[in-house]
Every structure is written in C-alpha cells, then in structure tokens.
Amino acid sequence: MYFQRKGANMRKIYSIMDLIIITILINCIIQIVLSPEGKAENYTVSQNLLEIKRFNADKGKIKAIATSHDGRYTAFSTSSQVSIWDGKNFIAIFEANQVNTLLFSNDGKTLAGGGYRYIYLWDVSKGKEIRSFKAHENIVTALAFSPDGHTLASGSKGGDPVVKIWDIESQKSPRILRWDYPYSEQVLSLVYSPDGTLLASASLDQKTPVRIWNTKTLNAIPVSFQNGAVRDMAFSPDGEFLMAGLDNGVVMKIAYLRSDSGRFSILKGHTDAITGIGFTLNGNYFISGGLDGNVIYWDTSNWKSTKILKLPDAGNPLILSTDVGRLAQIGRKDATLYSLPDYSGPQISIDKTRDKTRDLNISAVSAGGVIKGIVNDESGIKQVLINGIEAQIIPPSQEDISARRIGGKWSFFSGSPEMQINENMIEVAAYDNYNNKTVEFISIETGRTDYETKTKPSHDIPGFGRNYAVVIGNNDYKHLSDLETPLNDSREVEKVLREEYGFETKILANATRKDILGSLNEFRKRLTENDNLLIYYAGHGHFDEETKMAYWLPVDAEQENDTDWIKVNDITNNIMKISSKHILIVADSCYSGQMTRSVDVNLRSNESRERYLNRLFDRKSRTLIASGGNEPVADNEGNGHSVFANVFIRALRDIEDQVFTADELFIKKIKESVGGRSSQMPEYNFIQNSGHDNGDFIFTRAGMRIK
Structure with missing residues (x-):
C-alpha cells in the first residue's frame, strides 16, 4: 500500500481556494450566533487559519474547551456552566x-x-x-x-491515588494505578494508545514524569528525563511511540514503548510551553502548538518542521484536535475555534478483520x-474514483460511528x-475538500481480497526463503517536471515479477520520501535472513556536483x-539493516550508477553450474x-516505456534460462540492448558499503x- 499526494496542481488549487475564501469573508457578513453566556464573532482568516467561531x-x-472526534460538536466550560455547540x-x-x-x-x-x-x-x-x-x-x-469507549481514565491534583480507570457502564470500583514511591502533586495529561492496550500518564514527578501503563496488567514503563513538565501527549497512529509536549518548548519523541524502558x-522549534499536540489522520504530519503562538507541522518521514503558522494571540494556551483539523485557543475571557489548513490527502482505510496486515477493505466478489x-x-471527502469512474460515497450512520469509533x-x-476473470489492477483515488489526493493501486483476482499479492514461492530450495519486490514508479511531481513512463514501467515490471517469477510484490505509485523509506523499514522488520528483496525505482534522479x-x-x-x-x-544504510540473503536494486533514473563502486566485479565462475549457483546463493x-552511470537517461522510447524498462521487461520474459543470476541477466539481455538503443550505458555492480x-x-x- 502507498499514498500519493498530488503535486503542483493540488497546491495551486489550495492557494486559489484560500484567496476565494478570504475574498468572500471580506465582502460578506456571516450570521452571528449568540451563546447563552456571550456572543460569537464573525469568521476571519489569518495566515491559513480559518476562524470558525469565537466564544465569549x-x-x-x-x-x-473540546471538539468531538467527528468535528460535529464543540464544548466549553465556564465557572458555572458547560455548553455544547453543534456548528x-x-x-x-x-x-x-x-x-x-x-x-x-x-x-x-x-x-x-x-x-x-467530581466527574460528570x-x-x-x-x-x-x-x-x-x-x-x-x-x-x-x-x-x-x-x-x-468502555472505560474512562482520570487524574487529579493529589490527595489520593491520582490515576484511576473507571468502567463507565458497570459503575464498578475503579482500578487504581499505584507507584512504589510517593507520586507528584498533579497529573497533567492522560492518553490511550490507538488499540487501547497502553495508557500514558504525565505528572509533575521529577524522577519519572511519564509512565506508560499496560491496561491489562497495570505494569508501567517509566520514562525518565529532566527537560521540563509535560503539558500534552499523543500516541502515533501505529501506537509505536509517544509524543510529549513540554513546558520548555521541547517535544519528546518516546520510542520502544513495548519494551522495558522508554x-x-x-x-x-518552539520558544515557549507546548500546550497542544497531535497527528494528522494519515500520520504524515505531527502538529504542535504553544504559548509562543506558533503551530508547527513536522514531517514524520524525517521529523523536520516543514510549515509554521502564526496565531494572532501569543501567550494563550491552545488545544489541538488534529483528527478533525481543529485548534482552539483560550484567552482571558474568550476562546477561539480555528480550522487548521489541510496539507495531506485522505486516508484509505482497511477492514483489518479481512487482512490484518493491510489497511483497506477490498471486496471482489465476482467478475464485475x-x-x-x-x-x-x-x-x-469530496470524491472517490475507482479506475476513473466516480464511486458512491455513503455517510456513516450513528450506529456505524458508534461501532467503529473512528475520528x-x-x-x-x-x-x-x-473486471476480468483473472488478475485486475484497480486504481482507487480519493480527494478531500481541498483537492488533496491519495491514490492506491490494488492488484486483485476475482473472488480474492488480496491486493499486495501473495503467491507460491518460485523455487524449492531448502533455506531459500521468499522473493519480495518493492516497485516504485513516480510520474506526477509536485514541484518538478512530470515524467511520462515510470508508472507504466512499474506496473509492467510488477506484473512480470509476480506472474512469471512468483514474487510477492508491493507497488508504490507517485511515492513520497516517507512512502519509500517507510516501505523499506516495513520490509526490514518483515524479511528473514533467507528471504530476497528486489527494489525497482523509476523516477527523477539528481547528482550534486559540489557534494558529489x-x-x-x-x-x-x-x-x-x-x-x-x-x-x-x-x-x-537502509539495506544494510535488512537481514535478507540477497538484495537487488534496479534503478531507472538519472545518475543511478553513482550507488556502486567504480570497479568491475567478476561474478563469473568456471565451476560447475550447480556449485556456481550454490556458492552465490x-x-x-x-x-x-x-539504467545509466553518472548521466541523464531517456524517459520515453515511444511505446509507453523508457528505453531501459522496455529492455528489462523483455529480458525477464525472453531469457532462455529457467534459473539465472542478475549478472547473467545483465550480460546476456540488458547491457548491449540498452547501450545500442540510446546514448546511456547501463551498469551492474555491487553496492558499496552495503554488506555485499x-x-x-x-x-x-x-x-x-x-537441484
């Protein structure tokens, strides 16, 4: 599975929409709705933040103040009342x-x-x-x-065991989280992991300000640091780490949650206390906001800040509801509710009861x-297209919302x-209301629910393991010129590897940095020492002359x-961490040969073929x-494929041998064919500093x- 966020066009549409919204808001008067304890202000726009409502x-x-996980309701409290607003x-x-x-x-x-x-x-x-x-x-x-929704955890300012877990329906006595030594005066934050198996608590405890509790055993992982007090916490969407915003402006990324220590x-990035944090639904961004008035978007693929928004009133605490793109800032006598800008595409989610390793519910019941x-x-959600045809969008009922409890x-x-009787390649494209786009390509057979293909091994060699392939094709670039053939190349390569060589394949179409490195990390965790991995990349490449x-x-x-x-x-560095036996990278991009050493490697042998193959194995x-050395390479040969991809695909189909090495494939079928049809010269070599x-x-x- 992969996500694609559409490039420059998407950004232009979003900017135009911003201008349209601003123009409308400047020239139109929005109806003012009076609250029981005050009044609501007009809508305004400030630096990509849309002010939805102001409560006085x-x-x-x-x-x-709090916002519901579907964005329908906002509640706020004063000294004597709690009010709920439905928009x-x-x-x-x-x-x-x-x-x-x-x-x-x-x-x-x-x-x-x-x-x-009391709790109400x-x-x-x-x-x-x-x-x-x-x-x-x-x-x-x-x-x-x-x-x-069955239990509620609560923390207090002290005077008794300060964290309790309540069964909401049965009203039984709470389970109490205890410590081996006196705890601090106040619990500052509580948060459950997405699967509910962990509960994180933050307090003023100077020794272990964060504890991560197993909700079944009530055992805790203590996290010790002395950087400051924690003001807010959020688990990552996959539940593998915990983020904590501190009062000194630092964000802590706490990993290894399921081990014995954090x-x-x-x-x-902040200069004052962080009071609100959270993740976008698809996990592409982590967002933090603080008393410095800054809202920072962190790219979770590299944990660098990519966007900074400025609130008009610094010094006021804010609360983030990132699953619905909401931010609330509390002033002295008012609170302002904002809509956060949306920079990422929709999440296409999977029914994990069908396939626990995937994220999309696909039901192919028959041909057609x-x-x-x-x-x-x-x-x-604005629109969903399946193979270019508009799909029906069905809003969930209240029963669906209650059953799934999705934000x-x-x-x-x-x-x-x-669809045909056998294998089908299905494209699902989803657009949100800002025209951000996510695309998935699903390879399925009628009557099956697989889209990351699972086939029988192509061999019967003791200890050989399985063959896997990550196939990357990048056509549509956000900020660079688009390419013509990589998507088509990658689909055909994936089909040949799967159908003729029994690979288990995964396609990444129009992949981001996070998609690519994330997939490599996924395979690093998944592959055994006897498995084999092929990585195919088709897209733009670049060589920096200054840094080489x-x-x-x-x-x-x-x-x-x-x-x-x-x-x-x-x-x-990534493939060095992968324990599999053999890894082959096939790169069809400019300057792709720079990954190898500039020496010839002779992988030939005069031994018998059996001993030769066994030694290499x-x-x-x-x-x-x-596809080339330190040089540009051709994109389109005129038949929908690049020069190199055309030769590579044909080589895999036409080679006479039933068992062969990558070296033999290159020498027999690729080197002279590519060199004779273009000015580029393909290369085959081992990858330097990779563990070859x-x-x-x-x-x-x-x-x-x-045999």
Missing part, C-alpha cells in the same frame, strides 16, 4: 461548577467533564446528564476515554464485482469497476530544497542494475528449483 464568557473565564446552535447547557477539563468519547455520544472531586458524564444528543460521581479528593485535572529523542472501503480526512470525517465508498552526492527524487521533492530528496547513502549479495559478500541475486521461474 460574560462571567468569569472559559476554563476548558450552528447551542444544543445543550449544563449547570456544573469549576469544570477544568472536557473530553468527548470517540463516538461523540458522551461528553465527560472533570471538576472539583453528559449525553450529547439528548442534552441530558447521564450521571456524576465523586472520583477524587481534589480537582480532576486529566481525562482519557479508551478507544472502545527511549526518547528531542524536537526543537464490488470494491468497497472507507475514506477519511480532516476536512471531509475524522469519514465515509464508506462503493463502486463496481469493470546522488539522489532519488520522490514526488514531494523541491527544486531548491533537498529536505525531501533521498540520498543514495540513505538507501544503502550461500553468500550475501547487495547489487545494483542501473560476493553472492548474487538468483532469479527462478515460477515452479522451478535448483
């Missing part, structure tokens, strides 16, 4: 004293509030209090709903079957593309900014077939074996 408190000040009107007002923290359940049905000693639960749709109960001996300072790294799935985005503005989609460094350029690469470029050294190999040990990649036709 006539008495006292606004103490807390148009105030639908409920509850009398409650000194509610200092508010939180919606994942399905949006329940609002919880923490006050002095309200039914949002009915506008009624469900119940209230004494929870602590002091002020309730933090709340967290479990993802399934290890962390530091992100610096139905493709179904779920799309989700912070700004909402964001999501919908079902369904379409019936024309070669790069692959993902679709998000910018001309004058190398932040999203991929150094060939990064690829080398036993030794590790890290080799590269490059004089082996070679062995191709075997599907069903063949080495």
